[in-house]
Structure formats: C-alpha cells, structure tokens
Amino acid sequence: MTKKVRVRYAPSPTGHLHIGNARTALFNYLFARNLGGDFIIRIEDTDLKRNIEGGEKSQLENLAWLNIDWDESPDNPGNYGPYRQSERKDIYLPLIDQLLASNLAYKCYCTEEELDEAREKQQARGEMPRYSGHCAHLTPEQQAAFEAEGRDHVVRFRVPRGEELSFDDLVKGPITFESDSVGGDFVILKRDGMPTYNFAVAVDDHMMEISHVLRGDDHIANTPKQLMIYNAFGWEAPIFGHMTLIINTETGKKLSKRDETILQFIEQYRELGYLPEAMFNFIALLGWSPVGEDEIFSKDELIKLFDANRLSKSPASFDPKKLEWVNNQYIKSLDIATFTDMCVPFFVEKGLLSAEMTEEKRAWTETLVGLYQPQMSYAAEIIELTDMFFNEHPTLDDAAKEVLAGETVPTVLEAFKAQIESLETFDVPSIKAVIKAVQKETGVKGKNLFMPIRVAVSGQMHGPELGDTILLLGKEKTIAHLNEALA
Template sequence: MTSNIRVRYAPSPTGHLHIGGARTALFNYLFARKQGGAFIVRFEDTDQTRHVETGIDSQLNGLKWLGLDWEESVDVGGPYGPYLQTQRLPLYQPYVQQLLESGNAYECFCSEEDLEQERAEQEARGEMPRYSGKCRHLTAEQTAAYRAEGRQPAIRFKVPEDKIISFDDQIRGLVEFESGGIGDFIIVRPTGIPTYNFAVILDDHLMKITHVIRGEEHLSNTPRQMIMYEALGLPAPKFAHLAIILNPDRKKMSKRDESLIQFIEQYRDLGYLPEAVVNFIALLGWSPGGEQEMYLMDELIAEFSLDRVAKSPAVFDMDKLNWMNNQYLKKADPVIVTALAVPHLQKAGRIGEALSEEQQQWVTSLVALYQEQLNYAAQIVELTELFFKEDVVFEDDEAKALLTEEYVPVVLGSFLGKAEQAEDFSPAAIQALLKEVQKETGYKGKQLFMTTRVALTGQMHGRDLNHTIHLLGKNKVVARLKKLL
C-alpha cells in the first residue's frame, strides 16, 4: 500500500538522540509505515550557536540502532532536498519577499537594547512582554535614516489583531489561541537567517509534509505557523502534539538530570536490546488496548494509530524498561547476549581483548548462566564478580555463620578429595560428584548444597550450582576449599 502521507522527524543537530526525540521519531515512523507513506529525516541547523559537529551522525546512528529507516534524509538524498536547513536558505527568500509585498511582514530596526528596555518597561507595568509593533509603520525617511546608521533590519511578521487562531489537533481536538497574546515576531534575523517558525513551515510545505507529529513544547508555535500559512496562501498540514514525558517524580524530564538515563546512545552502550527500547518508548503515551505489553516492530506498525495517543503526560518508569529488557534478553540468542556483555567484561579488566576459542566458550557459558538475571548487559560485571576474585568474599554474616556448623569440614573435605581426583569437571560430572559426597557423608539438601555454594562463592543463593562450579574450574575450586579448610 502506498499513499501521499508524508511525515518528518526534524531535530536540531545539538547532541545525542534524547528519549523524547526518539519517541517523536518512532511515532512518526509507525504512522508512516501504517499508512503506507514516507518517513523523512531532516535537520534544522540554523542555530549555529548550539550546533554540535557530530550531532547529525549521532542522531542518525541512534535512529538506525532503534531499527528505523527513512525514504529521504541527508544520507540518502531525495526529491525534496537539501535536508539540511542551512543549505535551503535561498528557497526561503521568495516567501520573505511575498510577505513584505503583501504587507504581512515588515522590516524592524530595533536593537537588542531597545527590545530589552521595552520588555523591562512592560514587566514593570505588570504586562506580558511582547513586541509593541513600533516599527510597523516606519516611513521611508525613518528607514533610510536607520540604514544610514548601519543598522541591519530583522523581518517581523505582522500578527492580525483580535483574531482567533484555531486548528484541529489530531490528538487534542480543537485548539484555539487569541492573536492578541502573540505580538509581531521575527521571521528573519538581521543576519539573514530565518527563525525556526518561518523556516519550518516552508520546509514542511516544500517537502509536501501532510502530518506534523511533534512534542507539545511546539504547541505554542502552532498559531504563529498557522497565520503564516494563511498569509502565504499555503495549505497547512495536520498537526498532532504529543504530551510531554515526566520523570519518576512526575516532573518534566530535564536533559540536565543525571539521575536518569536519557539518551539512546547510553542504552546502546549499557547493553540494552533495541527492540526492547522501541517497545518501551512506543508505550510512553500510546496505548494499543488490551493486555499485551510485548510488541515487535511489525506489530507496533499494525496496531499504531494517533487516536490512541494520550493527551496526558507519560511517566518514564526505569523499572518497567528494565523489566521489559530482561524479558527480551531471556529470549535472546546467548551469542547475541554474550556479544553485548563481552565489552563490559573487557572494560572491567575481567577478560582480555583477544580471546582464544576456549576462553570464548567459557565466557559464553558464563553469560548464559546469568542471562535470565540480566536487565542489561553491563550488569554482567557485578553479577559474575565471584568468578574473577582470588578469594571468596562472603555476602553477609549469615553466610559466614553457616560455615561454622560442625558438619561443614566433613562435607567440604569429602568434596575436596573427589574434586582433586576428578578428570571430568563438566556440570554433569559435578552433579555426580555431589551425589557421591552425599552417599559418603550422609549429608544432603541445604547441608550439602548450600554449604558447598557458600564455601566456593560466598553466596547462599545463586545460579545453577553444577554450572557455577564447572565455570569456577577445578584449580580455583580446589584452591578455595583448601584455603577454607
């Protein structure tokens, strides 16, 4: 199915892909794919003060990691390029001229000092700061005088007075604004660079965007954009504004809040699975109905619709994300999970950069042993610490106390003797060895298995004991028992 539906994700290249931006991109992507339309990625880079050199690559790499693809962007081109705003500047000039000639825009020679003074005076009077429109009716002589002073004008849009600006939001329904609260706003800076509100409507028009799905922080921009569409005689796209994402304290997420993991790159580096992150993000403000929580990308596409996107804010629940990623990791191929875990073990100095085939098999078995416990791959370092320490570290006093029982030397002495003689140290062989200890000593259950576990790992509970002993290896097992006894 193909349609004329065209949506876009249009970030500024100011850094890494934030969780909020990722959700906006994902919802646009799901909508486009569901409708058989096109998903476009373009970059709004006219604010050079916030430009980050690696910002574009970081955004694109983050989207690719999530599993998104696109029909048009800076990397693949397309029929409506360029897809970098600073390369589109000549395209805007005819529209600036049209607004000036129609009287819907005018040159403003106010300096920043003039504007600051005006704001201060308005605030002193208890008024909402807004541009007074003092340059609306400059004479030719006044304009010439300003130019003679060397002043470069900005271009301001002339906002209609006493006008109700309304539009039908695809999520929120009818939204209305009064023009009186807006004030004439700048559409082209004195440098000749267009402002966001002006450039974005022209980019959307020229790229034939049909639906603008974006965060609610842009809701207040929409009336400005609507009146510019009207002044230019251009059809406006349909708008859908996504509610904000709140942190666990139900406050607006801040990129400066270091208590939260907020950037897609961080999730990738910590060893989350992209399909889990996508699943989690999709449910931040969208509800498919029913009890199902786990969705693959194709299922999300099939189910997605704007009418099930919530008007109220979504709360970012880290525990829910970790639970969800754990569900995906449990089902994942151990080879994939090992590939995610190995860099963390290497970074911690637990294993070398180059692994022999035998070492690789050992690491794969180690990761597989803890795979069900992992919320994300980086946790493998802490979970497997006991395998890399020379001596046993006991987790608490209860574990230490267990080893003071009178039967402990009997059980461990028997186990040590058999371990030293063992030629086969596979999990199955260790299981058989423990049965022999049981027959020889008469001790079983907690007295046998927990005693052995605590003596070798310092923990009263843990993963499968036979596999744990196998992975510790004969030499380490014998050394630990001898030292303890």
C-alpha cells in the same frame, strides 16, 4: 484526492538522541509505515549557537541503530531538499521578501538593549512581554535614518489583530489560540540572516508536502504562529498532533538533551548492551498502547498495530526498570552463541578474556554466559555477575557480608571444603551429594546451609543453580574462594 501521508522527525542538532526524541521519531515512523507513507528527517539547525559538533550524526546513527529507516534525509535527499534548514536560505529569503513587499512583515530596527528595556518595564508592570509595535509603521525616511545610523534589523511578521487560530489536534482535539496572545509581531528573520524556527518550520512543512506534523506538545504554543504563516501565504496547513512529553520519573520534568540526571541517551543503552529490538518495543509503548495486555511486539507487529487514535493524553514517564524488564525478555530469547558474542567485548575490555579464544575457552565462556543469561537485563551486567570466576578477592556487598558473619558459617564452610577436596569426580551430581553430606554432618540445613556456600563461592546471594556454578568455577577456584571466606 487525499494527500499522500508524509511525516517528519525534525531534531535540532543540539545534542544526542534521547528517549523522548526517539519516541517522537518512532511514532512518526510507525504512523508513516502503517499508512504506507513517507518518513522524512529534517535537521533544524537555525540556532547556530546551540548546534553541537556531531549532533546530527549522532541523531541519525542512533535512529538507524534502532532500526528506524527513512525515505529522505540530508544523506539520502529526495525531491524536497535540502534537508538542513541552514542550507535552505535561498528558499526562505524570497518568501520573506514577498511578505515585506505585501506589507505582511516589516523591518524592526530596535536594538537588543531597547527590546530588553521595554520587556523589563512590561514585566515590572506585571504585563506579559510583547513587542510594542515600535517599528510597525516607520516611514521610508525613518527607516533610512536608522540605516544611516548603522543599525541592523530583524524582520517581524505583522500579527493580525483579534483573530482566532483554530486546529483540530490529532491527540488533543479542537484547540483555539487568540492571535493577540502570541506576544505581538514576532521575528521571522534574525539579525544573523537566519529565519526563525517558526518561520522555517512552516515553510518547510509546506514545501516538503508534510501531511501530518506529529511532535511533542512542547511545540504547541508555536502552532498559532505557524498557522499565521500558512494563512499569510494562502497555504493549507498540515494536520497537527501534539503528543504528551516523556517525563523523567525522578525529577518530574520533561526529558531534555540537557538533563543529565539519568541515563536517557539511546547511545548509553547501546553501550551497555541493550538490544535495538527491545528498545524499539519499549519506546513504542511510551504514551501509546495497542488493545490488550501484551507488551512484547516485533517491529512488524507494531507497524501493523499502530493507531494514532490510541496516543495517550497524559504524559508517560520513563521507567528504566521497565526497560530492563523488556530487554530481559529479549535477552532470554537469544541463542547462546549470539548472546555470548554480545558479552565477550565486555570481558575483553576488562582484560578478562582475549578476543581470540581457543575452542575450549569459547565453550567455557558460553557455559558461563548461559548460567546468567536468564536473569540478565543487559549485556554489560555480565562483568559484575561473573566477578568470582575471574577474581580471587571479590567485593562483597553488606548483605553478603552479613550472610558470612552467621554463627554456623565456619562449620558449614570447613565441612564443605573438606568434602570438595576429597571429591574424585567433580560433576554436578557429586557436588549436590556433597552439600547433602554437609547437611548431615553439621545439622545445618535450608538457607543457613545454601546461602553461606553460595556467597563464599560466588560472592553473590542470588544466581544460577549452585551445582552448575561450582562445576564451572572448578575445584581449585572453589577451594580458593572457600579459603578466602574462611580467612
């Protein structure tokens, strides 16, 4: 019988969910759902000093926002709990004792200072740091003497000499590590009584019957240590797949919770009014692609299409511009009421609209949002784009200022203003007729005609149809803006 597919996303609660974490979670999720398996979330919180308040909650909330659902987690435990490593000491400690009893592990009484000193000496000699094996063969009397001194201890795993540790990586193919290359007998139980990462992970993946470990290749050097733990207990190892990491395009370094140079947390995009469906779609294409050229896929399509054989062997870089493009595709397909609902909170926050609106105001807002919807990358952009509808004194960028500095601009704007003032019916055809009339009157045409009018009334060089914009702006505001530009 083949094992049931069970995969896990195992974040440490040391920060918020970033694009790289989300990609790793998403690929595990797609892999599980594609094969009808289970997707599990386990919190790796053994590094007590680095855990942050709310880290776990934020990881889970943002996964849920992305519409990633899971079968087991700290909140909805299955039969393999607890799902936080800090709560699994009762599972780890007897296993550590078992290794001690069978002499596959031993207590090490070296102090931090002694270990540091040894490491510095090795580095000074140009050697790779490794534990010397100082405590590997202590007699019971020597141990008792250290204990009597009041020294505390760690437990180290006895690394077998001259062994090869091989696995067939789902992404990278066959990989072999020499046991002598892992830095000597490594710690499995820390001074604070917590198991180390590598020990806990191996135990948990085994106990939770994880079939495939799909994680970032930042973990690849951990794999031989974890394989040694499996071997020591006579357990069968899961299948490993080490996926290339997502790189920050700006710095060329891997995205990490500690990288603050770019917008990279899911939360930040959520707050800017990105759509979860668009983010899901975008993230699924970071380091993976289905056959063909299409780039827009629903969640169900991605579940159907996902194939681990198509995971990329080279790192994907995170391109925020591409994300904007994908999100724009999704925004364009929203009906106007839904998209207006997404934009309204941004207006409300700026005090430009109140959440309770008259029917008339709501209709006006929908028209306004609808003007800009086709060009928008995310909902928060609406504030900047519609500035002129709320603000008499817009801030113009340099290019816009240059347009207004043109020689024929005052003539054009004066003529346009006079015509608008004398308009009796204020609608799109008459506004268009006015522009034509200004062309005739001034002899200015093309860009030199349209651009100054557009910039003067809307503050921007690009945007929706000029007639629609002016109509929505209304006669009074249009004239006020023209006066401002002419002043």
